[in-house]
Amino acid sequence: MQVLQVQLEIRPDPAEVGRARRWARTRLAGSGIGADEPLAETLILLVSELVTNAVVHTGHPAVLRLSLPLATTGEATVRIEVADASSRAPVPRCVDGDATGGRGLALVDGLADRWGWSREDTGKSIWCELDRCTSSPNAASTACGGGVAAFQGFAYEAV
Structure with a gap:
Protein backbone atom coordinates (compact mmCIF):
# COMPACT_ATOMS: atom_id res chain seq x y z
CA MET A 1 0.00 0.00 0.00
CA GLN A 2 1.25 3.45 -0.86
CA VAL A 3 1.21 6.18 1.76
CA LEU A 4 1.43 9.91 1.10
CA GLN A 5 3.51 11.60 3.79
CA VAL A 6 3.36 15.38 3.84
CA GLN A 7 4.31 18.04 6.35
CA LEU A 8 3.68 21.70 7.05
CA GLU A 9 5.78 24.02 9.20
CA ILE A 10 3.70 25.92 11.75
CA ARG A 11 4.68 29.26 13.29
CA PRO A 12 3.73 29.93 16.94
CA ASP A 13 0.80 32.11 15.88
CA PRO A 14 -2.91 31.29 16.44
CA ALA A 15 -3.65 32.19 12.80
CA GLU A 16 -1.66 29.10 11.82
CA VAL A 17 -4.47 26.84 13.04
CA GLY A 18 -6.75 27.94 10.21
CA ARG A 19 -3.94 27.62 7.70
CA ALA A 20 -3.24 24.08 8.93
CA ARG A 21 -6.92 23.12 8.52
CA ARG A 22 -7.03 24.47 4.94
CA TRP A 23 -3.76 22.72 4.07
CA ALA A 24 -4.97 19.41 5.55
CA ARG A 25 -8.25 19.58 3.60
CA THR A 26 -6.37 19.82 0.31
CA ARG A 27 -4.14 16.89 1.28
CA LEU A 28 -7.13 14.74 2.26
CA ALA A 29 -8.77 15.41 -1.11
CA GLY A 30 -5.52 14.47 -2.85
CA SER A 31 -5.52 11.11 -1.12
CA GLY A 32 -9.09 10.24 -2.10
CA ILE A 33 -10.78 11.29 1.14
CA GLY A 34 -13.60 13.55 0.04
CA ALA A 35 -14.22 16.80 1.90
CA ASP A 36 -17.92 15.91 2.03
CA GLU A 37 -17.26 12.64 3.87
CA PRO A 38 -18.46 13.07 7.46
CA LEU A 39 -15.30 11.72 8.99
CA ALA A 40 -13.10 13.97 6.89
CA GLU A 41 -14.39 16.59 9.31
CA THR A 42 -13.13 14.43 12.18
CA LEU A 43 -9.67 14.42 10.67
CA ILE A 44 -9.74 18.20 10.28
CA LEU A 45 -10.93 18.60 13.87
CA LEU A 46 -8.05 16.42 15.08
CA VAL A 47 -5.58 18.49 13.05
CA SER A 48 -7.07 21.64 14.54
CA GLU A 49 -6.81 20.39 18.12
CA LEU A 50 -3.23 19.15 17.84
CA VAL A 51 -2.02 22.30 16.08
CA THR A 52 -3.87 24.52 18.55
CA ASN A 53 -2.19 22.74 21.46
CA ALA A 54 1.22 23.27 19.90
CA VAL A 55 0.60 26.95 19.12
CA VAL A 56 -1.10 27.91 22.38
CA HIS A 57 0.80 25.83 24.92
CA THR A 58 4.37 25.79 23.64
CA GLY A 59 5.16 29.15 22.05
CA HIS A 60 7.49 27.30 19.66
CA PRO A 61 7.29 26.51 15.94
CA ALA A 62 5.88 23.08 15.13
CA VAL A 63 5.63 20.65 12.24
CA LEU A 64 2.32 19.06 11.21
CA ARG A 65 2.72 15.70 9.48
CA LEU A 66 0.03 13.67 7.74
CA SER A 67 0.41 10.05 6.63
CA LEU A 68 -2.45 9.30 4.24
CA PRO A 69 -3.08 5.94 2.54
CA LEU A 70 -3.49 6.22 -1.22
CA ALA A 71 -5.18 2.85 -1.74
CA THR A 72 -8.94 2.91 -2.27
CA THR A 73 -9.44 -0.64 -1.01
CA GLY A 74 -8.29 -2.48 2.08
CA GLU A 75 -7.66 -1.37 5.60
CA ALA A 76 -5.39 1.59 6.18
CA THR A 77 -4.50 4.07 8.88
CA VAL A 78 -4.47 7.85 8.66
CA ARG A 79 -1.90 9.37 11.03
CA ILE A 80 -1.73 12.97 12.21
CA GLU A 81 1.35 14.11 14.07
CA THR A 122 14.43 18.64 20.45
CA GLY A 123 10.99 18.38 22.05
CA LYS A 124 8.05 16.07 21.61
CA SER A 125 5.66 14.62 19.07
CA ILE A 126 1.92 14.18 19.68
CA TRP A 127 0.11 11.87 17.27
CA CYS A 128 -3.25 10.25 16.64
CA GLU A 129 -4.54 7.67 14.19
CA LEU A 130 -7.84 6.79 12.55
CA ASP A 131 -8.35 3.41 10.93
CA ARG A 132 -9.85 3.50 7.47
CA CYS A 133 -11.63 0.27 6.53
CA THR A 134 -13.19 -1.25 3.48
CA SER A 135 -16.95 -1.36 3.42
CA SER A 136 -19.27 -2.59 0.72
CA PRO A 137 -21.43 0.02 -1.00
CA ASN A 138 -24.60 -1.61 0.35
CA ALA A 139 -23.45 -1.90 3.95
CA ALA A 140 -23.90 0.89 6.46
CA SER A 141 -21.04 -0.48 8.52
CA THR A 142 -18.52 -3.27 8.62
CA ALA A 143 -16.25 -4.77 11.22
CA CYS A 144 -12.72 -3.47 11.42
CA GLY A 145 -9.86 -3.87 13.82
CA GLY A 146 -11.25 -6.13 16.50
CA GLY A 147 -14.93 -5.52 15.97
CA VAL A 148 -14.87 -1.73 15.93
CA ALA A 149 -17.73 -0.54 13.75
CA ALA A 150 -16.86 1.35 10.58
CA PHE A 151 -18.83 4.25 9.16
CA GLN A 152 -18.21 5.52 5.67
CA GLY A 153 -14.75 4.01 5.50
CA PHE A 154 -13.39 5.01 8.92
CA ALA A 155 -13.44 3.10 12.17
CA TYR A 156 -15.05 4.64 15.18
CA GLU A 157 -15.99 3.50 18.63
CA ALA A 158 -19.00 4.79 20.50
CA VAL A 159 -18.03 6.12 23.91
Whole structure:
Protein backbone atom coordinates (compact mmCIF):
# COMPACT_ATOMS: atom_id res chain seq x y z
CA MET A 1 0.00 0.00 0.00
CA GLN A 2 1.25 3.45 -0.86
CA VAL A 3 1.21 6.18 1.76
CA LEU A 4 1.43 9.91 1.10
CA GLN A 5 3.51 11.60 3.79
CA VAL A 6 3.36 15.38 3.84
CA GLN A 7 4.31 18.04 6.35
CA LEU A 8 3.68 21.70 7.05
CA GLU A 9 5.78 24.02 9.20
CA ILE A 10 3.70 25.92 11.75
CA ARG A 11 4.68 29.26 13.29
CA PRO A 12 3.73 29.93 16.94
CA ASP A 13 0.80 32.11 15.88
CA PRO A 14 -2.91 31.29 16.44
CA ALA A 15 -3.65 32.19 12.80
CA GLU A 16 -1.66 29.10 11.82
CA VAL A 17 -4.47 26.84 13.04
CA GLY A 18 -6.75 27.94 10.21
CA ARG A 19 -3.94 27.62 7.70
CA ALA A 20 -3.24 24.08 8.93
CA ARG A 21 -6.92 23.12 8.52
CA ARG A 22 -7.03 24.47 4.94
CA TRP A 23 -3.76 22.72 4.07
CA ALA A 24 -4.97 19.41 5.55
CA ARG A 25 -8.25 19.58 3.60
CA THR A 26 -6.37 19.82 0.31
CA ARG A 27 -4.14 16.89 1.28
CA LEU A 28 -7.13 14.74 2.26
CA ALA A 29 -8.77 15.41 -1.11
CA GLY A 30 -5.52 14.47 -2.85
CA SER A 31 -5.52 11.11 -1.12
CA GLY A 32 -9.09 10.24 -2.10
CA ILE A 33 -10.78 11.29 1.14
CA GLY A 34 -13.60 13.55 0.04
CA ALA A 35 -14.22 16.80 1.90
CA ASP A 36 -17.92 15.91 2.03
CA GLU A 37 -17.26 12.64 3.87
CA PRO A 38 -18.46 13.07 7.46
CA LEU A 39 -15.30 11.72 8.99
CA ALA A 40 -13.10 13.97 6.89
CA GLU A 41 -14.39 16.59 9.31
CA THR A 42 -13.13 14.43 12.18
CA LEU A 43 -9.67 14.42 10.67
CA ILE A 44 -9.74 18.20 10.28
CA LEU A 45 -10.93 18.60 13.87
CA LEU A 46 -8.05 16.42 15.08
CA VAL A 47 -5.58 18.49 13.05
CA SER A 48 -7.07 21.64 14.54
CA GLU A 49 -6.81 20.39 18.12
CA LEU A 50 -3.23 19.15 17.84
CA VAL A 51 -2.02 22.30 16.08
CA THR A 52 -3.87 24.52 18.55
CA ASN A 53 -2.19 22.74 21.46
CA ALA A 54 1.22 23.27 19.90
CA VAL A 55 0.60 26.95 19.12
CA VAL A 56 -1.10 27.91 22.38
CA HIS A 57 0.80 25.83 24.92
CA THR A 58 4.37 25.79 23.64
CA GLY A 59 5.16 29.15 22.05
CA HIS A 60 7.49 27.30 19.66
CA PRO A 61 7.29 26.51 15.94
CA ALA A 62 5.88 23.08 15.13
CA VAL A 63 5.63 20.65 12.24
CA LEU A 64 2.32 19.06 11.21
CA ARG A 65 2.72 15.70 9.48
CA LEU A 66 0.03 13.67 7.74
CA SER A 67 0.41 10.05 6.63
CA LEU A 68 -2.45 9.30 4.24
CA PRO A 69 -3.08 5.94 2.54
CA LEU A 70 -3.49 6.22 -1.22
CA ALA A 71 -5.18 2.85 -1.74
CA THR A 72 -8.94 2.91 -2.27
CA THR A 73 -9.44 -0.64 -1.01
CA GLY A 74 -8.29 -2.48 2.08
CA GLU A 75 -7.66 -1.37 5.60
CA ALA A 76 -5.39 1.59 6.18
CA THR A 77 -4.50 4.07 8.88
CA VAL A 78 -4.47 7.85 8.66
CA ARG A 79 -1.90 9.37 11.03
CA ILE A 80 -1.73 12.97 12.21
CA GLU A 81 1.35 14.11 14.07
CA VAL A 82 2.48 17.45 15.46
CA ALA A 83 6.09 17.84 16.59
CA ASP A 84 7.22 20.87 18.55
CA ALA A 85 10.34 22.06 20.37
CA SER A 86 8.80 22.05 23.85
CA SER A 87 9.72 19.23 26.19
CA ARG A 88 6.58 19.78 28.31
CA ALA A 89 4.36 16.71 28.29
CA PRO A 90 0.77 17.13 27.09
CA VAL A 91 -1.60 17.05 30.06
CA PRO A 92 -5.29 16.25 29.60
CA ARG A 93 -7.36 18.56 31.80
CA CYS A 94 -10.74 18.33 33.47
CA VAL A 95 -12.66 21.56 32.96
CA ASP A 96 -16.11 22.74 33.97
CA GLY A 97 -18.88 23.54 31.51
CA ASP A 98 -18.12 27.26 31.43
CA ALA A 99 -14.47 26.92 30.43
CA THR A 100 -13.60 28.09 26.93
CA GLY A 101 -10.63 25.75 26.55
CA GLY A 102 -9.05 22.66 27.98
CA ARG A 103 -10.97 20.00 26.05
CA GLY A 104 -8.57 19.41 23.16
CA LEU A 105 -6.92 16.21 24.35
CA ALA A 106 -10.28 14.86 25.55
CA LEU A 107 -11.59 15.38 22.00
CA VAL A 108 -8.54 13.66 20.54
CA ASP A 109 -8.99 10.77 22.97
CA GLY A 110 -12.67 10.43 22.07
CA LEU A 111 -12.32 10.74 18.31
CA ALA A 112 -9.08 8.93 17.46
CA ASP A 113 -8.60 5.18 17.45
CA ARG A 114 -5.22 5.70 19.10
CA TRP A 115 -3.19 8.65 20.28
CA GLY A 116 -0.06 9.25 22.23
CA TRP A 117 3.09 11.27 22.48
CA SER A 118 6.82 10.70 22.68
CA ARG A 119 9.86 12.74 23.53
CA GLU A 120 12.12 13.65 20.64
CA ASP A 121 15.64 15.05 20.58
CA THR A 122 14.43 18.64 20.45
CA GLY A 123 10.99 18.38 22.05
CA LYS A 124 8.05 16.07 21.61
CA SER A 125 5.66 14.62 19.07
CA ILE A 126 1.92 14.18 19.68
CA TRP A 127 0.11 11.87 17.27
CA CYS A 128 -3.25 10.25 16.64
CA GLU A 129 -4.54 7.67 14.19
CA LEU A 130 -7.84 6.79 12.55
CA ASP A 131 -8.35 3.41 10.93
CA ARG A 132 -9.85 3.50 7.47
CA CYS A 133 -11.63 0.27 6.53
CA THR A 134 -13.19 -1.25 3.48
CA SER A 135 -16.95 -1.36 3.42
CA SER A 136 -19.27 -2.59 0.72
CA PRO A 137 -21.43 0.02 -1.00
CA ASN A 138 -24.60 -1.61 0.35
CA ALA A 139 -23.45 -1.90 3.95
CA ALA A 140 -23.90 0.89 6.46
CA SER A 141 -21.04 -0.48 8.52
CA THR A 142 -18.52 -3.27 8.62
CA ALA A 143 -16.25 -4.77 11.22
CA CYS A 144 -12.72 -3.47 11.42
CA GLY A 145 -9.86 -3.87 13.82
CA GLY A 146 -11.25 -6.13 16.50
CA GLY A 147 -14.93 -5.52 15.97
CA VAL A 148 -14.87 -1.73 15.93
CA ALA A 149 -17.73 -0.54 13.75
CA ALA A 150 -16.86 1.35 10.58
CA PHE A 151 -18.83 4.25 9.16
CA GLN A 152 -18.21 5.52 5.67
CA GLY A 153 -14.75 4.01 5.50
CA PHE A 154 -13.39 5.01 8.92
CA ALA A 155 -13.44 3.10 12.17
CA TYR A 156 -15.05 4.64 15.18
CA GLU A 157 -15.99 3.50 18.63
CA ALA A 158 -19.00 4.79 20.50
CA VAL A 159 -18.03 6.12 23.91
